[in-house]
Amino acid sequence: MSDLLFFVEVSLAGLGSGALLSLTALAFVLIYKATRVINLAVGEILMMGGYFFLAFAAGWGLSPWLAIPAAIAGGALIGAVVERGIIRRMLGESPISVFMVTVGLGSVLVGIVELVWGTDPRTLPDFMGTAPVFIGEAYVSRKIAISFAVAGLVIAVFLALFRFWRGGVALRATATDQAAAYSCGINVPGVFSLAWTIGCGTAAGAGVLLGSIGGIAPTMGAFGLSALVVVIVGGLDSVAGALVAGLAIGLVEAWTGTYLGGEYKLVFTFGILILMLMIRPYGLFGTKEIERL
Amino acid sequence: MLGMTKRTFLALAASSALVAAAPAFAQDDGEIVMGGSLPLTGVFGFAGVAIEAGIQDYLKILNEDGGIAGRKVRLAYEDTGYQVDQSVAVFNKLTSQNRNIHLYYGDSTAFSRTINPELQRRGDILMAGASFATEINDPQNFASQFIAGPDYTEMFSILLEYIAREKPGAKLVFVNSDTEFGRDPIESSTARAKELGLEVVEQIITPPGAVDVSTEVLKLRRARPDYAIFHGYILAPLPEFMTQAKQLGLETKFMGTFWSMDSSIWDSVGEVADGFMGVMPYRYYYDEEEAPMLKRIREMRPTYQTTGYMQGFLTAMLMGEAARRTLDAGKELTSQNMKAALNSIEDFDTGGIVGVPISIPGNTVPVGRIYQYDAAAKQMKPVSDWISLKE
Numbered sequence: 001m002s003d004l005l006f007f008v009e010v011s012l013a014g015l016g017s018g019a020l021l022s023l024t025a026l027a028f029v030l031i032y033k034a035t036r037v038i039n040l041a042v043g044e045i046l047m048m049g050g051y052f053f054l055a056f057a058a059g060w061g062l063s064p065w066l067a068i069p070a071a072i073a074g075g076a077l078i079g080a081v082v083e084r085g086i087i088r089r090m091l092g093e094s095p096i097s098v099f100m101v102t103v104g105l106g107s108v109l110v111g112i113v114e115l116v117w118g119t120d121p122r123t124l125p126d127f128m129g130t131a132p133v134f135i136g137e138a139y140v141s142r143k144i145a146i147s148f149a150v151a152g153l154v155i156a157v158f159l160a161l162f163r164f165w166r167g168g169v170a171l172r173a174t175a176t177d178q179a180a181a182y183s184c185g186i187n188v189p190g191v192f193s194l195a196w197t198i199g200c201g202t203a204a205g206a207g208v209l210l211g212s213i214g215g216i217a218p219t220m221g222a223f224g225l226s227a228l229v230v231v232i233v234g235g236l237d238s239v240a241g242a243l244v245a246g247l248a249i250g251l252v253e254a255w256t257g258t259y260l261g262g263e264y265k266l267v268f269t270f271g272i273l274i275l276m277l278m279i280r281p282y283g284l285f286g287t288k289e290i291e292r293l
Numbered sequence: 294m295l296g297m298t299k300r301t302f303l304a305l306a307a308s309s310a311l312v313a314a315a316p317a318f319a320q321d322d323g324e325i326v327m328g329g330s331l332p333l334t335g336v337f338g339f340a341g342v343a344i345e346a347g348i349q350d351y352l353k354i355l356n357e358d359g360g361i362a363g364r365k366v367r368l369a370y371e372d373t374g375y376q377v378d379q380s381v382a383v384f385n386k387l388t389s390q391n392r393n394i395h396l397y398y399g400d401s402t403a404f405s406r407t408i409n410p411e412l413q414r415r416g417d418i419l420m421a422g423a424s425f426a427t428e429i430n431d432p433q434n435f436a437s438q439f440i441a442g443p444d445y446t447e448m449f450s451i452l453l454e455y456i457a458r459e460k461p462g463a464k465l466v467f468v469n470s471d472t473e474f475g476r477d478p479i480e481s482s483t484a485r486a487k488e489l490g491l492e493v494v495e496q497i498i499t500p501p502g503a504v505d506v507s508t509e510v511l512k513l514r515r516a517r518p519d520y521a522i523f524h525g526y527i528l529a530p531l532p533e534f535m536t537q538a539k540q541l542g543l544e545t546k547f548m549g550t551f552w553s554m555d556s557s558i559w560d561s562v563g564e565v566a567d568g569f570m571g572v573m574p575y576r577y578y579y580d581e582e583e584a585p586m587l588k589r590i591r592e593m594r595p596t597y598q599t600t601g602y603m604q605g606f607l608t609a610m611l612m613g614e615a616a617r618r619t620l621d622a623g624k625e626l627t628s629q630n631m632k633a634a635l636n637s638i639e640d641f642d643t644g645g646i647v648g649v650p651i652s653i654p655g656n657t658v659p660v661g662r663i664y665q666y667d668a669a670a671k672q673m674k675p676v677s678d679w680i681s682l683k684e
Contacts, residue, residue: 006515013505013508013511016505017505017507058561114334118342119339119342121527121558123528126563130536141505141537210504214506214529217527217528254508257500258511262471262503263498265500
C-alpha cells in the first residue's frame, strides 16, 4: 500500500470522526444560539440517546429504524422537560448558575443510567451492516462513512432551516435581540423550548451513531467535552463553524495519531483550543462578543 | 452563645462525641473487619458491584465455617465512585470507626499508591484490591499489599508464552490506552517478547475514551500482525477494532488482559467477538472442570457471576488465609505478620477458583490461563493449560 493511499485513508477516517464531533457540537450550538446557555449536559444527553436506542431496539425488540427516531424523541423530550421545568425558571439568573445547573443535570443523567441499566459497558444492536466501503482504492469504515453522511445531511438541513424556515428565522432573531424579538411578536419562551428540544434530540441522535461505533457506557458523555472544543474553535453560535471545526479537528487528530502517536491527539486538540482562545476567542465563525463569567 | 453556659456547651460537645463514637465502642472485640473502598459507581462500577458480591459470599462461607480462629469477619465498605480522594476519605472514615480493621480492599492503582505510606505507618492492615499494576509487585516498597493474581506485566508474559508456543516468531502489535493502566506493561513486555523470539512490529496508543479507531485500524492493517494484544480497556474500542479488521480481511488474533475478559460484556457484541482471547487468572463461573468452591458459588448464586466476582472472592480468601495462619501461629494481626503468612502459602488449594494449586512467593499470584470467547456458546473456553511463570 502506497504512502499516499495510506494518507488518503487516514484523512478520510479523520473527516468521518470529525463529522461525529460536528454533529455533537451542533447540539451545543443550537441551544447556545437561541438561549445563550452552554449546556454542559450535552454529552450525557448523547449518552441517553444511546441507552434509549438500546432500550427500544434490544429491550423492546423494535426495528432499529423505529428505535432511532424513538431514541431521538427521547432525547428531545429530556430537552423539553429540562427547559420547561428548570432552565426557564432560571431566566434572569447569572449565566454561571445556569451553567452549573447543566453540570448537575449531567451527573443526574449518569446516575439514572447507572440505576436503570447498570454500569456495564454495552454494545448496540448493529443496524449499519458490516460490508466495507471503498472510495476508489481507499478504505473507509462503513460506520464512519454513514456517520459522515448523516452528520453532513443534518447540518445542511439546519443551515437551510435557519435561512428559510420561519422558526429558524425566529430563533436567529431571538439570538440577536430578545427584546426586539418579543416586540415583533415572536414567542421567545417557545423558541427557547424549541432550541432545547431540537438540540437535545440532535445530541441523542449523535449518541446512537457514536454508540453504534464504540458501544455505550455511563461514561460516554465525556465525548461531549471533545465536542465542546469544536464549538469553541468553530464559534459558539455558528452552525457552519461546528461543521468546519469538527472536520478540521478530526483531521488533525487523525494525522497526529497516525504519524506522531495516539498520545499526541489530545495535546494537539487542546493546543488548538488554547491558541484559538488567545487569538480569536469568539471562534472561527462566532459572533464577536465576549461574555465574562 | 445563645444563652448557653460554657459548662453546658462542653457537656453537649462531650456527649455528641460519645454518640459519634458509639459504633466503634459497640463493636464486638472478637470480630475482624475487612474495610473496602469499593467503586460501586463510576467508570469502574461494573466491577465494583461484582467484587463486593464476591467478597461478601466468601466471608459468608468463612463465617459459616466458624470464621478465623473463631472470630467472624465483617466487610465494612463504602462507594468511592473510583475517585482516589473519595477512596482515601472512605479509608480514613472506616479505619477510625472500626478498631479491628486488619484487612482492606482498595479500588485502584492510584489509591494503592496514595495509601501505601499510611499502611506502612499503621502496620496493622494487609491490603489488596482491583489493581494489577506492575509497580505494586514490589515486596520492598509495597510491603503491606499484594495482588490476588498476576500483575499486568505477568499477564502479558503469560500471553507471550502462549503465543511463543503456538506460533514461534509471531508478529505482534500492542494496543494500549493512553492511561496509567494502559501503559503499565509496554516496556517490560516488549523486552519479554524479544526474549521469546517474538517481534513487536507496532505499538498503537489510543487516547483515553477514544471511540472511533479508524486511523488506528489502518495502522494495524499496515503492520499485519499475527496477534494484537490490547491492554487498558474494558470493552470499547475492541469490538470496533475487530469489526474493521474483519472487514479488511486481516487474520490477526485479538487478545486482552483480565478486565477485558468477562464473557458477559462480550455477549452483546455477537459474532464479531468470536475468537477473542485473553489471560484469565481465575476459572469462570460456568467452568465444568471439578471445582468444589465454584459448585458452592453456583449454589449460592444460580446465575452467572462475572470475573470481578471471582477476583473479589479470591482476594477475600487469600486475606482470610493470611489472617488465619497469623492467628494460628499465635501472632498479632500486623501487616508484617500477615504478609509473612501470605508468603508462606504454597501449593494452596483454592477449591478450583484457580485451576492449579497456587503459591504467593512475593506480591502476586503469577498464574493464568488463556481463554477464548465462543460466540455460539456465549462463554469463554480454555485454550491452554494453566501457565505458571515461576516454573
